[in-house]
Structure formats: structure tokens, C-alpha cells
Amino acid sequence: MTERRTKLDYAERIRWLVDHVYPEAESIRIVQDNLNTHTPAALYEAFSPVEARRILRRIEFHSTPKHGSWLNMAEIEISIFQRGCLSRRVDCLGTLRRRINTLELKRNAQHATISWRFTSHDAREKLHDLYPEIKNDLN
Structure with a gap:
């Protein structure tokens, strides 16, 4: 939980999942909503291209349906x-x-x-x- 919902906060959480929560996992499936900060581009804004690619290689994103929160x-x-x-x-x-x-x-x-x-x-x-x-x- 962070005080804000920024792209940088999101990118840091994704890196934390990859490096600390599931360091041994080959692939991590993330189911997320369609918030504008929840994009792979956020990682490129937060980290160097090499670091962003390293993280994203292990992530499989799945988004919930728009207008389908119910x-x-x-x-x-x-x-x-x-x-x-x-x-x-x-x-x-x-x-x-x-x-x-x-x-x-x-x-x-x-x-x-x-x-x-x-x-x-x-x-x-x-x-x-x-x-x-x-x-x-x-x-």
C-alpha cells in the first residue's frame, strides 16, 4: 500500500514481486484492473530499458474486463x-x-x-x- 497511485509506485511494486516475493518463479501472472498506471510502459518510465525488460520477461499481465467490476x-x-x-x-x-x-x-x-x-x-x-x-x- 502506498500513499499515492503513480506509475513509479506501480513499477516498484512489480519489481518487488519479481525480486522478493517470487524470485524463483519463471513466470508471474498478474491479474489487474485497467487503471491508467497499470501498464508495462510504467516500468520503462521508472527503470532503465535493461531493467524494465528483465522484469517484464517474467510477468504475464491479465486485465479485468472494463465496465465489469461486478x-x-x-x-x-x-x-x-x-x-x-x-x-x-x-x-x-x-x-x-x-x-x-x-x-x-x-x-x-x-x-x-x-x-x-x-x-x-x-x-x-x-x-x-x-x-x-x-x-x-x-x-
Whole structure:
């Protein structure tokens, strides 16, 4: 967690994942939203081209659908944290971190899950623009 959401903050977090969290991983899959700072170009702005390439060689980016946050389980969980941690005034970053840690421990202890009821049929109906029409000309 950082105080800002800049490209440099993002690039530093990606490098931290590669070098410290998953140093032995051949490839790291990152699922992220479409925030304007979440781009490979951010790494080139933050680091030398050689360093940016070194990091990006190990990253596989996947973006969540635009306008589909209600489909995204991570977004649902973030919404729960927003309501639980940001519904009251936050006077400093330390307070926010404590609130988040408390809620995280509580959610993990509850083994909180999301009851997913959205079916493939629902997706094809509600997201018809994203699904191609299949014409069966075999008859």
C-alpha cells in the first residue's frame, strides 16, 4: 500500500514481486484492473530499458474486463474493505493499515468466500456484445 497511485509506485511494486516475493518463479501472472498506471510502459518510465525488460520477461499481465467490476471477485472483496475501512475518517496511513489488517484477519478467519451464481448463460445474455454469434451452417 502506498500513499499515492503513480506509475513509479506501480513499477516498484512489480519489481518487488519479481525480486522478493517470487524470485524463483519463471513466470508471474498478474491479474489487474485497467487503471491508467497499470501498464508495462510504467516500468520503462521508472527503470532503465535493461531493467524494465528483465522484469517484464517474467510477468504475464491479465486485465479485468472494463465496465465489469461486478464480475470481478477481487473488486467485490475490495468493495468490502472500502466499506469496512473507509466508511470512517482516516487520520493517517498507519490507522488505515491497522484497519485493513484487522479486517483481513477477520475475513481470513471466517474463510470468507463469494457465492458465485453468475452462469455462462447469464454471461452470454448480459454481455452479448462480448460474445460472438455462432452460426451453424452445417444443416
